[in-house]
Amino acid sequence: PTSFEEDSQGIRIEESVDLLHQSEDGEYIAVYVAGTLSIYQTSTGALVSSIQHPKIKFLSFSPNNTFIQSWQYVEKLQNPNDKQPDNLIIWDVATGERVHSWLEKHYSTSNWPFIKWTADETVAAKMSNGKVNFYAGKHFNVIVNTFKLQGVARFSWAPSTTIPHKFAVFVPEKKGQPGKVQVCEYPETSNIIIQKSIFKAQSADILWNKQGTAALLISQTDIDTSGKSYYGETGVHLLNAKTGECKNVRPSLVKPGPIYECVWSPKGAKFVVVYGSMPSKTTLFNLNLERLMDFPEAHRNTAIFCPHGHTLAIAGFGNLQGETDIWDVQRGRLISKMKAPCTTECIWSPCSTYILTSTLTPRLRQDNGWKIWKPNGELVYHHPVGELYRVVWRNVSAQRYPNNPPRKEDSAPAKQVEQTAAATKTSVYRPPHARNKPVEEPKAEIAAVAQKYKPKSQQPKTVTPIGELSKSAQKNKRRRQKKKQKLAETENTEDKKEEESSSSNTTEDKKEQSSVVDNEEKIQKQKRAKTLKKKLRQIELLKEKQSEGKQLNNQELQKLKTEASLRKELTDLSK
Numbered sequence: 134p135t136s137f138e139e140d141s142q143g144i145r146i147e148e149s150v151d152l153l154h155q156s157e158d159g160e161y162i163a164v165y166v167a168g169t170l171s172i173y174q175t176s177t178g179a180l181v182s183s184i185q186h187p188k189i190k191f192l193s194f195s196p197n198n199t200f201i202q203s204w205q206y207v208e209k210l211q212n213p214n215d216k217q218p219d220n221l222i223i224w225d226v227a228t229g230e231r232v233h234s235w236l237e238k239h240y241s242t243s244n245w246p247f248i249k250w251t252a253d254e255t256v257a258a259k260m261s262n263g264k265v266n267f268y269a270g271k272h273f274n275v276i277v278n279t280f281k282l283q284g285v286a287r288f289s290w291a292p293s294t295t296i297p298h299k300f301a302v303f304v305p306e307k308k309g310q311p312g313k314v315q316v317c318e319y320p321e322t323s324n325i326i327i328q329k330s331i332f333k334a335q336s337a338d339i340l341w342n343k344q345g346t347a348a349l350l351i352s353q354t355d356i357d358t359s360g361k362s363y364y365g366e367t368g369v370h371l372l373n374a375k376t377g378e379c380k381n382v383r384p385s386l387v388k389p390g391p392i393y394e395c396v397w398s399p400k401g402a403k404f405v406v407v408y409g410s411m412p413s414k415t416t417l418f419n420l421n422l423e424r425l426m427d428f429p430e431a432h433r434n435t436a437i438f439c440p441h442g443h444t445l446a447i448a449g450f451g452n453l454q455g456e457t458d459i460w461d462v463q464r465g466r467l468i469s470k471m472k473a474p475c476t477t478e479c480i481w482s483p484c485s486t487y488i489l490t491s492t493l494t495p496r497l498r499q500d501n502g503w504k505i506w507k508p509n510g511e512l513v514y515h516h517p518v519g520e521l522y523r524v525v526w527r528n529v530s531a532q533r534y535p536n537n538p539p540r541k542e543d544s545a546p547a548k549q550v551e552q553t554a555a556a557t558k559t560s561v562y563r564p565p566h567a568r569n570k571p572v573e574e575p576k577a578e579i580a581a582v583a584q585k586y587k588p589k590s591q592q593p594k595t596v597t598p599i600g601e602l603s604k605s606a607q608k609n610k611r612r613r614q615k616k617k618q619k620l621a622e623t624e625n626t627e628d629k630k631e632e633e634s635s636s637s638n639t640t641e642d643k644k645e646q647s648s649v650v651d652n653e654e655k656i657q658k659q660k661r662a663k664t665l666k667k668k669l670r671q672i673e674l675l676k677e678k679q680s681e682g683k684q685l686n687n688q689e690l691q692k693l694k695t696e697a698s699l700r701k702e703l704t705d706l707s708k
Contacts, residue, residue: 159528182229293345440531469510
C-alpha cells in the first residue's frame, strides 16, 4: 500500500461491533451489531442485505458467497414442553432470506462450519451421529446421499472442483482402539482411496493443499506418555490422494520433540514442519516425503508462506520473543531478520510485498496495535491502538498481483556480511581506557544458509564402471548360484538313491548266480544313464546362460549340438 490512511469510501461502523467476518475472496464482509447482521460489498461499500436475528455468535460464508450460515447458543426454555428452536441457520446472501435451519447444541472449532460445501457449491455435507449427510448444493430439504462411519468426528472436502469430489474423514481413538482416517470419493463413497489406522490420535486437523491432491493429518493426544511435554503428543501423516499412500512424517523428522507447525506451500507440492525441542528445527518436504531443505535451528514455532510461495517467514511468537527470519525458499538463503515482540497474529499481504503483525486483546492488554513490515526487515508503518480486537488484510487472490520472487542480491552473502559488520561496529562498547587505541575490525558473521538436499528423482543416475556388475546383474548372479546349488543338492540325492538301488541289485546278484551277467549289464546301463542325465543338465544350464544374452565359447557350443544324440541314447537305454 502506498498510503495507510483510512479509506473515505470504505465501510465504517461507529457502533459497538459484536461480530465481523470476511468472505474467502474478500468480496463481502458481514458485520453483526445489536441483533442486525449487515452484509456489505467491500469493493463499493454498498449494503447487500440486512438480517434481523438475535444473539449470533459465529458466521461463515459458502465458497461462492451464495449463502452465509450463523450459529448461536441454545437457550433454556421456560416451558420444558416447548420445542427448542433451531440455532444453525443458512441465509441467502443476496436477499437475506432464511433458507434452512437445524438444531445443533454443541459447537467446537473442529466441526465449524457445520455445513461444508465443495468448492463449486454443487454438494453440501453435514455430520450427524456417526454419519455424514449430503445435500444437493442449494437444496437442504432432501438428503441425496449418506456416508456412515461410526464415531466420525472430522470431515473435510478437498478444495478442488475436479469430479469426482474427494473428502477426508477422521475417527478418534477410543477404549484402546486406534483412530482411523479415510479419503473417499463422491458420489461413490464406497470408493476408498486411503484408509489408515492412526495411534495416539484423540483429535486431529485435516489440512488440504490448495490443489486438493494431498492433505496433512495433524493428530494430537491430551497426555504425553513419555512425560516430556505438558501439552500431549503431536503426530503428522501425509495423505497423497493421487497415489493412495498414507505416510507417517514423524520418522522423517531428525530431531525429537513436539511439532509446532505444519504449513503447505501455496503451490501445493511442498510443506514445512517446525518441530523439536528448543531451539527447534524447520524442514521443507515434498510430496514423496523427501527432505528438500533444513533451516538453521532457532527458537521458532511458526512458519508462514507468502501467497506466491517464494518467501517463507519462520518466527517465534507466543511465549517466544518475536524474532522472525525471512527466507528465500528457492535459494535457501536468509533475506532478513526482524523482531516483533508481543505479536498475536502475523499475516502476509496478498501481493507478497508486506507483512502485517498485530498485538490484540484479550491475548495482551498492553501495547495493542499493528505494524507493517517489508521482507527486508524494514518497519514501514506502526499504528498503536488502545484496545484492538482484530486487524486483517482484505482477502484478495494472489493471482491478481505480479509474482516478484526475491532477487539474488537480496540474500547475497556479501550484503549480509556488510549489514552484520555495520551493526556490530555501531553497537560495540569501548571503555574509556581503550578509546584512544586502534580499533580491531569485528569479525562479520557469515549469512545463514539452509542445508539443501536433492530428492532421489532429481539425483543423477549412477553409471556402473566397465568390468563391474550392476546391482541387477549381481542380483541375477546370486539367483543363478542359488539355482546351481539347488541342482547340485538334487543331484547328490539322486546319486544316493542310485547307489542304494545299485547296492541292493549287487546283493541280489550274489544270491542269484545265474543272472550275474544280466545284472552287470543293467548296472552299466544305469551308470551310463546317470552320465547322460548329468550332461543334459549341463546343457540346460548353458541354454539358460545363452538366453540371458551371454557369449558361449566353442566348446560349450559343441556341447549344445550333442543334445539330440544324448537324448536318443538315453531313450534307447530306457527300453
